[in-house]
Amino acid sequence: MPAIIETGDLRKVFRTVKRVPGPLGALRTLFSASYEDRVAVAGITMALEPGELVGYIGPNGAGKSTTIKMLTGILVPTSGTVRVAGLVPSERRQENARNIGVVFGQRSQLYWDLPLIESFELLRAIYGIPRDRYRRNLDEFVTILEMDEFLRTPVRQLSLGQRMRGDFAAALLHDPAIVYLDEPTIGLDVVAKDAITEFIARINSERGTTIILTTHDLAEVERLCRRIVLIDHGKLIYDGGVERIKSEYGRFRTLVVHFSEPVADPRLDGAELAGADGSSARFRFDRNRQRIDQLVRQASERYRVEDVNIEEPDLESIIRRIYVEGYEEAAR
Amino acid sequence: MFEPYLEFAKKAFAREATYRLEVFTEIGSLVLRVYILRSLWTALYAQNAAPINLPLHGMITYATVAMLMSLILEVDGTRMIREKIREGTIATDLMKPISLPLYFFSDGVGQTVLHAVLVVPSLLCALLLVHIDVPNAATFGAFLVAFLLGYGVNFFVNFLMNSIAFWTLESFAVQLIVRWASDLLSGQIIPLTFFPGIFGRVVFALPFAAIYSTPLLIYVGIIPPSQWVASFAVQALWLLLFASLSALVWRAAEQKVVIQGG
Known part of the structure; x- marks a missing residue:
């Protein structure tokens, strides 16, 4: 099967103004700025087949979010190639947006002042979802995620767990073929986390949605993903089955x-x-x-x-060792 | 295709309407300001500060209509650009299949419609305190045309102001200066015909005049029917200029976001 997501030697370098310290420093940076390059993603090549659920993991600052942003098309790669469902995301941002759904644990895409249901209505209009399909999806999500009791509550009054459920429904209403989940269970209690984890598995198996999951919760990765992609310092250091990494490093x-x-x-x-x-x-x-x-x-x-x-050893302890000792060290 | 934008406008309307207390205070404060302006202008005119072609009742009409216009024109739909950049939510908006400038515009229009509805009760309250002149239908029509053009100019001026946030988050001072300048130079507070000599010519040549001054001077009859079309043309020119400038700025801003990550 052809890949639905494909990156080739993908790189992203951020250029930031180097600040000179001291009282006159601000003035000096204002007039003669020198720049500093920071490599966020240093050449990542990977391919995902339709229907895969991949755990995309790495320590903080490893370049996970930057990669996701390039896949969504809101960030242009410095070099290398990206193809998502046949499109170059940054060149066809709006078209690409129709193929993808995104959930950020740290940031809601729901409309703060409006009741939850009105955010859904708005998304129906934004994606032009046919009414019957919208109804069907909404009913299904409301049932599975038990959103009945807070559907009419303004988003700002929802608990984190309720808001996350709302965000998941919002990301999936338009039946995207691909979903990016960026730390979707961060800060949730065990029960809420389980509900979300189960929902992710269900969407993947029932709808065949391709999912990239970034998270620090490796127990979750172990439960959900057969394949993990591990990156550090912007480089890919492991791409393969969860079982293999466990037997090699465990x-x-x-x-x-x-x-x-x-x-x-x-x-x-x-x-x-x-x-x-x-x-x-x-x-x-x-x-x-x-x-x-x-x-x-x-x-x-x-x-x-x-x-x-x-x-x-669980995945967590293996990954921790790889973070601390480095990939090569940990393998010995 | 335009359905999302219609929805954005509706949602903005509903959102504004939820702040009921603010709505009533706004009407109250407007009526109060109208009353203060009437007293002020009456006192000034008694001291013989009257200009040539605007009698006191014309001046009070001018000030009151300007107040009512400000109900609509002070709505700044593009303020959310700044907020979205500061909060970082602009990234999630860019992941939607929508045009963001159109989104901001329709949100602004939604807010405007709510405030336009407020004009009616405000006007009725104001009429208890002041008497205003009512022009003939043709003049009122011309006023509306000029008002719409001015609305457009105002939108793009705000858009450009708020887009500064793409480059620096510390744009508040610039905004304040532009706001003061526009309050004074747009003819919102005093008619631009009051500015003397060369200064008068300069203020008429500035874009701010297109926002308040042109429709108001049409309303009170200082701009005669023979000059209507020319006035519209000047406004349209400003509109076109600021719209093109906004498009350029937007493209640069989008490039910056997608290259620097906001």
Whole structure:
């Protein structure tokens, strides 16, 4: 199947005025500004097939939002190519807008002063959605997202969870083939988060909508996405299955040992101490090199052990290590 | 194709109408100002400050109609450009399949229509305090034409002012200066015919005159029917100039947003 989203060596460099410090600095920048280039996206090549749900992750400032902005067409790439549903977004902003839906967790696209339902009505007019299709979609979203009770409430009076549900419906009313979700569950409580996560999965599977999800909540990525694209410093550092990254970088397990009496300096051969607080200690080991039963035996021979358990690495701990140690380091 | 823009106008109307208290205070303050202006002009005319061709009742008519016009003309639909840039919501608007300048314009029109509705009760209240001259139908028609052209000029002047925010968020001082200048030089407060000599000629040559002065001078009869068309032409010229300038500025602004990320 041909790709629905395609980028080729996509780059974005921002040029900012370099400020000179000091009392006369402001004056000097006013007259002889020198510029500073900041590379936000440093050559990203990727392709998404229709219907994929991809987790687009990376630490703060990695270039995720900049990439999304280029995909929506509101930011022109410095170099490289972008194609979204066959269009170059920045050249055909309005046409591209019809193919996409966007949800920003940090910023609502609903009309602040108006009741929620009126924002939906306005979007119907903006996208020229036929009335029967609008009715059908609205009814469906109101039911799934349980929006009945606050449909007539002005948006400014909604809770964050309610507002997010409204934003999701708003982004999907016109049946976009592609949806960009930029930290859509930020700040939500567990229940609201679950509802949204389930809704995302449902839209993807029932409507075949292609979704790019950027988030810091890796548990969410693990639940939703089969594929992740990991970027850092504007560069793509991993693109592939969630399972593969876990098996490649998840060779390390953690053995947690609880002692029945305080131990000053716990040690185990073949494992590395990853943290201790006197009554318990955490040992990290490579499961390809070290057998668990040997470690456990060793521990019980040396110390008075009350309990042990083994932590499997989740995506979160793997990604954290990649952020901290770098991609190459973490792979070793 | 124009449906979204009609909706924007409707929504702006509904939004403005929700601030009921503001609506009533506005009428109240307008009536008060009309009364103060009547007293002021009456006192000034008693001191023989009267210009040649505008008797006191004409002056009071001028001031009152100017007040009513300001109800509509002080609506600044493009103020939201500044707000949207400051809050960063301009990005989400750009992700919609709409033309933003048309969006701002229709939102402004929606607000204007609400304020135009307010003109009627304001006028009725004002009539309790002042007497105003009513021109013949042709003159009133010419006034309306000139008013619409002035409305257009006013829109684009505001548009340009607010677009400064694309480059610097500290545009408030510039706005204030332009506002004061336009209050004085547009003929909203005093008729431009009061300006003496060369200064008088200069103010008539400025674009601000197209906003208040032209329709008002038509209304009170200082611009005679023989000069109507010429006056419209001058207004239309300003309108065209500012509209083209706005288009250029908008294109540059859009480029800046899409290249620098706002």
